[in-house]
Amino acid sequence: MSLSQVRVGATEVRSGSQDSRDEILKSAMHLFASRGFHETSMSEVAREARVSKALIFWHFKTKEELFVAVLNRLLEPYFIDFAEEAGALDERAQIQKLVEFYLLFVRDNASSVRFFIAQMLHDQHFAEGLSDQVLKLYSGYRAMLVELIARGQERNLCSRRFTAESAAGFLLSALNGILIEHLFMHNRPLEPESAVAMVAGWLFGEDVKSDAGGGKAVA
Amino acid sequence: MSLSQVRVGATEVRSGSQDSRDEILKSAMHLFASRGFHETSMSEVAREARVSKALIFWHFKTKEELFVAVLNRLLEPYFIDFAEEAGALDERAQIQKLVEFYLLFVRDNASSVRFFIAQMLHDQHFAEGLSDQVLKLYSGYRAMLVELIARGQERNLCSRRFTAESAAGFLLSALNGILIEHLFMHNRPLEPESAVAMVAGWLFGEDVKSDAGGGKAVA
DNA sequence: TTGTCGATTGACCGAATGGTTAGCGGATGT
DNA sequence: ACATCCGCTAACCATTCGGTCAATCGACAA
Numbered sequence: 001m002s003l004s005q006v007r008v009g010a011t012e013v014r015s016g017s018q019d020s021r022d023e024i025l026k027s028a029m030h031l032f033a034s035r036g037f038h039e040t041s042m043s044e045v046a047r048e049a050r051v052s053k054a055l056i057f058w059h060f061k062t063k064e065e066l067f068v069a070v071l072n073r074l075l076e077p078y079f080i081d082f083a084e085e086a087g088a089l090d091e092r093a094q095i096q097k098l099v100e101f102y103l104l105f106v107r108d109n110a111s112s113v114r115f116f117i118a119q120m121l122h123d124q125h126f127a128e129g130l131s132d133q134v135l136k137l138y139s140g141y142r143a144m145l146v147e148l149i150a151r152g153q154e155r156n157l158c159s160r161r162f163t164a165e166s167a168a169g170f171l172l173s174a175l176n177g178i179l180i181e182h183l184f185m186h187n188r189p190l191e192p193e194s195a196v197a198m199v200a201g202w203l204f205g206e207d208v209k210s211d212a213g214g215g216k217a218v219a
Numbered sequence: 220m221s222l223s224q225v226r227v228g229a230t231e232v233r234s235g236s237q238d239s240r241d242e243i244l245k246s247a248m249h250l251f252a253s254r255g256f257h258e259t260s261m262s263e264v265a266r267e268a269r270v271s272k273a274l275i276f277w278h279f280k281t282k283e284e285l286f287v288a289v290l291n292r293l294l295e296p297y298f299i300d301f302a303e304e305a306g307a308l309d310e311r312a313q314i315q316k317l318v319e320f321y322l323l324f325v326r327d328n329a330s331s332v333r334f335f336i337a338q339m340l341h342d343q344h345f346a347e348g349l350s351d352q353v354l355k356l357y358s359g360y361r362a363m364l365v366e367l368i369a370r371g372q373e374r375n376l377c378s379r380r381f382t383a384e385s386a387a388g389f390l391l392s393a394l395n396g397i398l399i400e401h402l403f404m405h406n407r408p409l410e411p412e413s414a415v416a417m418v419a420g421w422l423f424g425e426d427v428k429s430d431a432g433g434g435k436a437v438a
Numbered sequence: 439t440t441g442t443c444g445a446t447t448g449a450c451c452g453a454a455t456g457g458t459t460a461g462c463g464g465a466t467g468t
Numbered sequence: 469a470c471a472t473c474c475g476c477t478a479a480c481c482a483t484t485c486g487g488t489c490a491a492t493c494g495a496c497a498a
Contacts, residue, residue, distance in 0.1 A: 017444075017445060020445080020446085036257070036341055036342070038255070038257040038258050039257050041484075041485065041486085042485080042486065042487085043484085043485080043486095051446085051447095052446065052447050052448075053447095053448095053486090053487090054446075054447060054448080054449095054487090054488080054489085055445075055446055055447075057486085057487065057488080058444095058445075058446075062486080062487085063486065063487090114340055117340060117399075118337055118340040118341040120403065121333055121336060121337040121340070121402065122255055122337040122341065123255070131403070135403075161420050162417070162420065166417065170393060170417050172396065172400075173393050173394075173395075173396030173397045173400055174389060174392050174393040174396050175392075175396065176392075176395070176396035176399050176400065177391065177392030177393050177394065177395035177396035177397075177398075177399075178392045178396075179396075180336075180395050180396075180399060181391075181392055181395065183340065184339065184350070184354075195389075198381070198385065198389050201380050201381060236474075236475060236476095239475080239476085260454075260455065260456085261455080261456065261457085262454085262455080262456095270476085270477095271476065271477045271478075272456090272457090272477090273457090273458080273459090273476075273477060273478080273479095274475075274476055274477075276456085276457065276458080277475075277476075281456080281457080282456065282457090
């Protein structure tokens, strides 16, 4: 039925089974992410994937199994390696790069970030396996920040007013706060430059000339 | 049936109707907040309130109507007046008080805060009416911060490195970040003092002696 | 041709859902 | 005594849910 039923790739021939499985996953990903688990029915997934409901249960034993498959697929972009970015930059530039990386990532993946946060907040039963992976990423990121700040302090590149752990914790909190502000005030485009400038002012003791961070005039 | 069916208060007699309505609301509040809207059935609410399901539909036309009643009741504690706290303190003490107020509030109301955030993130259809009220509170808080910081800058009490709007925006982001960190790492008790100390160091340019903010050792 | 096997489907199932309805008990006013 | 209205319920309804099953279709092997 599908036009791409027998399609030849560079190295492999996709079986029709993998094809339909993929389309089911795509539809389920879209529906679960936009409506949530309980509000999405298997019939909807089947209709959107133009496939019979029974076929979904042939690929995935239960609705939950389909859901975790979707979760894992949604998580894939999170596992890119951000350690390579190091290069030969000094600590200060690396920290700024790391901050910018965080902000760009949550901007470009806003919908899945939103979905994961909602999921982890709501349904801590399902979220447990998810939390483990996300928190692992999170503490990895934190560890990089701590180490960079500590090295920056040794070389007198950034402020010593706080311990490296304190500074990294506060900085991460600020980033997360910017994230949720971005998730709620969906109008604003989340420009990383302003936040990076704020961080620079805070951590490196520089002056900030223009209005960089605040925004949203108060009525 | 209920023991408190005819109970005399100081000024008024509670009709049995209001009594059962209250018990329904209480049960619905508990169930909606802990499981969410779609995962909570009217039969469950009826059972927990020890009331027939039909009675719920006699008090509230639809499930949605019950839900918004619950939302409004959950929102009540958020409307306490935090303007009175001003007193004769200087701006610096007022800012610290405001920050402490925020943190104490989210600590004491963590479950409903969690619920509201999850709700607003997930179900933007229902959340719209809710968002309006929450965002009104939020921008009110932000406005107070901006004004306090601006006055503090005029009197040279706090750093002029940023505009008041920038500083308030960044500070709010940091607070929100601390909030979500508290919501996720549920083990830690969210001590406001450390965060207040961080803010002081950042905004007033003081040194911070001990490890105040970071926490969570990295493995 | 026949047989096997993976992929796919329509029809079906019991359970649970949100919501309705007819009616009951008991206060209250007349 | 009677009618009326409020608070309340058991039983019911149509629909949808996650999940199953027997049967089919097409490809490939013997």
